[in-house]
Amino acid sequence: MAANAKAEPLTNGKLKLMICDDSNIIRRKIERELKIDRLQVIATAANGKLAVEAFRKEPADVVTMDITMPEMDGIECVENLVKIKPDVLILIISALSDKATAIEALKKGANGFLCKPFTDRQLTEALEELLRGAGNDD
Amino acid sequence: MMTKVELETFVEGTTNYFATAANQPASVGSPYIVQEGRPTVQEFTGLISIAGKRRGIVYFTASRPMLTVMLMRMGETELTQENMCDLVGEVANTISGNARRDFGKDFMISVPTVVAGEPEKIVTPDNTRSFVIPINWRSHSAQLVVCLE
Structure with missing residues (x-):
């Protein structure tokens, strides 16, 4: 397994996004x-x-x-991704709206939580906040 | 037997889903008990099995015309059978998942099972009453059925 894998940046300077x-x-x-604009799927x-396979x-x-x-x-997937690339930024987008689930996801290595259903604006704001928190806010 | 407060959780979840995801509020009616026979099943049904603290099923059932308009309102251009199946599953999953805000983490939900037609495949638990939450959206009607021990 490629532990601590380093992501090759895209040549256009954008950050790579995976949707699971x-x-x-x-x-x-x-x-x-x-x-x-800074994100490219x-x-x-x-x-x-499948996400872990693609991420490897x-x-x-x-x-x-x-x-x-x-x-x-x-x-479980979050745990695996963080082992492969500890600095990956992960936004949980889930319908599970109890606090215990959000806390568990954050403990495993997720960085943010957006509850379904969500509007386009809420998605953008959640991703911007995620990037700001990691110092990727330009 | 479900309490009025518990049913209100599903009514609120349904209301929130249509206002947020379908970009147009629905008229969500008062829940009623199915007195005789089986609850309504339409052309597409997304079903969630509930385990843990409570046991039973939650399902969302709707017609093809309604799902077509919902997909269009969501900006989806592929109005396929697969995406309609996906949508009913996602609606049931989202409303059931949101219910954990009130029911807690031990309200365990399955991944969605989707049934297209074939209403006989929808089986509610024995000796448990089913509540139907009627949904009117634009000119269409759908139902959320909650059947929990």
Whole structure:
């Protein structure tokens, strides 16, 4: 396994984004409504297992992550991604709105939490806050 | 048996879903108990199994025309059968997941199961009453069915 993998930056200087959600319409919505120029989608995955596989091949800088998914859920996936690339920024996007789940995700290495359903504006604000928190706010 | 407060959680979740994700509020009616027979099942149904603190099912059922308009309102251009199945699953998943705000972490939800047609595949738990939450959105009607022990 490629522990502590280093992401190769895109030649256009953008940050690499991976979208992980078992819903095709949510993956497409996030991709379509992405209003942040500094982010470029490099991969999408329909469950945690596929996300880890894609991430090993090409680690993203930023990941949006659902929690309730088949094969491997988002919490376990977060743990795996952080082992591969500790500085990856992960925004959980989930319908699970209890505090305990949010806290567990943050403890495992996620950096932010956006509750479904969400508006385009809420998505943009959550991603901007994630980048600001990591000092990537230009 | 579900309490009025517990049912209100699902009514609020449904209201919030349509206002936020479908970009247009729905008229969400008062829940009622299914007195005889099975609850309504329309063309597409997304079903969540509930385990842990409570046991049972929650499902969202809607017609193709309604799902088509919902997808369009969400900005989706691929109005396919697959995306309609995806949408009913996502609605059921989101409303059930949001219910954990009140029910807590031990209200464990499954990944969605989707049924297109074939209402006989929707099986509610024995000896448990089903509550139907009627949803009117634009000119369409759908139902959220909550059946918890």
